[in-house]
Amino acid sequence: MDNPADSPKSLTESNPFLPDPDLLETLHVSDYQTIYDESIRDPEQFWGKIAEDFRWSRKWDRVLDWNPKTYEARWFSGSLSNITTNMLDRHIDEGLSNKVALIAVADDGSERVYTYGRIMDETNRLCHSFAEMGLKKGDRVTIFLPPTPEQVISMIACARSGLVHTVVFSGFSAGALKSRMEDSEPRLLITADCAYRRGKRIALLDTAREAKKAITSLEKTIVIRRENPDLELETGEIPFDSLLKKHASSGFFKAVDCTTDDPLFILYTSGTTGKPKGIVHTHPGYMVGTFLTTRWVFNIHNDDVFFCVADPGWITGHSYIVYGPLLNGATVLLAEGSPDYPDPGRWWHLVEKYRVTVFYSTPTAIRLQMRLGKQWPEKYDLSSLRLLGSVGEPINPEAWLWFREVTGGRLPIMDTWWQTETGMHMITPLPGVPLVPGSATRPFPGVVADVVNRQGESVAPGEAGFVIVRQPWPSMFRTVYGDPERYRKYWEEIPGVYFSGDSAKRDHHGLFHMIGRVDDVIKVAGHRLGTAEVESALVSHPCVSEAAVIGKPDELKGEVIKAFVILRKDAERTPDLELRIRQHVREELGAIAMPDEIEITEWLPRTRSGKIMRRVLKARELGLPEGDTSTLED
Known part of the structure; x- marks a missing residue:
């Protein structure tokens, strides 16, 4: 792979949104920079201090046992624990047996409540x-x-x-x-x-x-x-x-003690080729990482009702529906079904009915709501909300601003970057920091992330590069099930660091602006363009709801851009609409980024977690094999 997206114009930057003064009084973390500096100066002390609050059958010998030759990381080495002891036993012993843990709403609106x-x-x-x-x-x-x-x-x-x-x-x-x-x-x-x-x-x-x-x-x-x-x-x-x-009368079942090497789960994630990868996470490190990120990123308190729109079948649901919130003793809202059934107000209705305080969604879902119109959120009382989140792909500034506007115009949005492999948030705002629409801001405490070139050297502000992580973190995956060689490739693409496969830029303030996968890059006449940048420009057109772009081979330019566009429902399909959209991209990004073709469509292939599968669009456009499509939504 070459260097990712080196484009003529950086992703949108704007004046930062400052936190609501009322929010500052509730924060778990009031001074990000001081805590971050301490966590990097002595990461073992930082993570060890967090882990002290958990129940252990046997304490660890070392917080981290890291072998840089084999890339094996044993967090809380020598310990014995079980994640469920800290999700259930600890809370019940503290008197929370009757606290609501789970509100499950079915597709037909019926509910079940579990303490x-x-x-x-x-x-x-x-x-x-x-x-x-x-x-x-x-x-x-x-x-x-x-x-x-x-x-x-x-x-x-x-x-x-x-x-x-x-x-x-x-x-x-x-x-x-x-x-x-x-x-x-x-x-x-x-x-x-x-x-x-x-x-x-x-x-x-x-x-x-x-x-x-x-x-x-x-x-x-x-x-x-x-x-x-x-x-x-x-x-x-x-x-x-x-x-x-x-087994109604069988009584208490003592949790089985697990070591740092005992798997907690295997979760499969698709690559562009080959069979899905079985990502393996283990008990103690995953426990500590998901607990802390849930607590600090979402500023979780005892009275919170946490609504994540993901399915527990994905890593977002594992970490931020099941394990992270329950480790924090939170109340979780779990919703079966789709956001626009029985009508487009479904999610907003749930927020009002259950007085949701933290709402964690996806850019795809937000753009869908934009397309359906702000009259739907305006029908409901959303005053219980105090914090929003975004996950799954880079969020374009227009969707970020719309999400904030329709929920009251005052709420912080936690734009979180992380992966199945990382297990926890890696680059994310914390509540209370200034926010820039479309930016995931800075690394979470204890995470050393960077944007680098092929040689592993940090790139200059405004330049695109590969997102890497320079040192281990607690909830990192331990291997690819049955395929340790595939695991090592993550650490050998750029030797000695975790290679995420994603690209980003950092602005002059050091804020991360995620671009997308490094294979989601188009090279036009020697200029490398990130698909997220072009798509963000397309979606900023008043007639466009969603967009995906691919590169098509061209004898003169190497590649040209083709855009697939979903229009907003109220958009007028005029004869010159495609031309106007192309001209809009030219104005936003420059002539080099103008799509050669625009196809207006009603559908884009996407995974169930909301990521657009551009490689499927490209394969169908060029008549190539589509590879693994097991995660395709439709």
């Missing part, structure tokens, strides 16, 4: 069931469920039993589920008879049965019967409710 005590009770019952089945520490369990309380409890019960959960998103096909089970070789599958989306029934059990036919490691399947409580099951299939009933 910390109820989650503990059902977790214990499921753990006794796992033990009765003969499952032992280190065995893998595949969870193929929609975002429901059973999904969360299954994850927690696996963790408490020392089992390794592999959550597979419930929208995947049988082939995608099968490939993940073939790789992880689970002994148990947990699924449901169906899921619901936009009022339609999705036959989940049929998909699971098709996928598991060739999985020789699989011994049993637990089925949640959502639609029909009396549904007859096949041989080897056990109803979830019968297990809970059977």
Whole structure:
């Protein structure tokens, strides 16, 4: 790969938004720079001090045992712990048994409420069931469920039993589920008879049965019967409710002690080629990293209601629906379904009804709401909100400003950059710092991130480069399951540092402006253009709701830009619209960035986590193989 996006114009910069004075009185971190400097000066002392507040069966010998030759990092080496002891036991012993932990809202609007005590009770019952089945520490369990309380409890019960959960998103096909089970070789599958989306029934059990036919490691399947409580099951299939009933009197299940090397979960993420990568995270480091980032980035307090729109089937849901918030004793809102069903006000309605205080969304979802119109958020009382978040891809300044405006014009937006591999936020604002629309600001304390060239040298302000991390962090992944060589490549692309595969620029104030994947770069007449920059310019046109751009081969220029554009609903499709959009990009970025082609469309291929799959657009445009599309939303 060459250096990423070296473009004629930097991403939009503006005067920073200063924090609301009322916010400053509630902060966990009031002086970012002092804490950051201390964390970098002595990272082991910094992270060790945070870890002191947790329960350990055995304290660590060393906070970090790092081998720079093999890239192995053992956080809290020598310790014994279990993440669920600090998610459940600790809170219950502190008197929070009756505090609401989870509010689950189904696609049809029905709700179920779970206290910390109820989650503990059902977790214990499921753990006794796992033990009765003969499952032992280190065995893998595949969870193929929609975002429901059973999904969360299954994850927690696996963790408490020392089992390794592999959550597979419930929208995947049988082939995608099968490939993940073939790789992880689970002994148990947990699924449901169906899921619901936009009022339609999705036959989940049929998909699971098709996928598991060739999985020789699989011994049993637990089925949640959502639609029909009396549904007859096949041989080897056990109803979830019968297990809970059977072990109603089994009592407390002591959490299994895990070392720094014992996996907590495997989560599969797709690359541009080859099979999905099984990213492995372990108990103690992941626990400390997700706890602290949740607490500091979202400024979590005891009375917060935390609403993350992700699915627990993705890393955002793992870290910031299940583990991070529950480690902090928060109340989590979990919503099955889509943001525009039964109408486009669904998420805003949930914010009003449950008095949500922290709302964590995606740029894609925000742009969808922009397209639907601000009349929807204006219908609801959003005064309970005090903090917003964005995740999944770079957020363009216009979407950032719209998100802030429709929620009252005063709320800080935490634009978080991180990955499945990092496990936790890496570059993100903290509440109370000045904010620039479209900027993820600076690294989280304890994280040494940089923007560098191919030689690993820091680039000058305003220049694009590769995003790297120079030293280990607690929630870093430990390996790629069954493929340690693939893990090492992350550290050998630029020797000695973690190579994220993303590109960014830093402005003259040191703020990070994320551009996108380094393979999301177009080279036009020797100029390298980041797709995010061109797309941001396109979306800033008043008629454009969403956009994606690709490079097409050109004999003269090397590549030319083709843009795929979704219009806003109120946009007038005039004969000269494409020309006006092209001219707008010229004015925003310069002539070199003007698309040669614009195709107006109703659909863009994207992952379930909201990232636009530009490589799929390019493959279809050029008639090339599409590679792994198992994470494609539609």
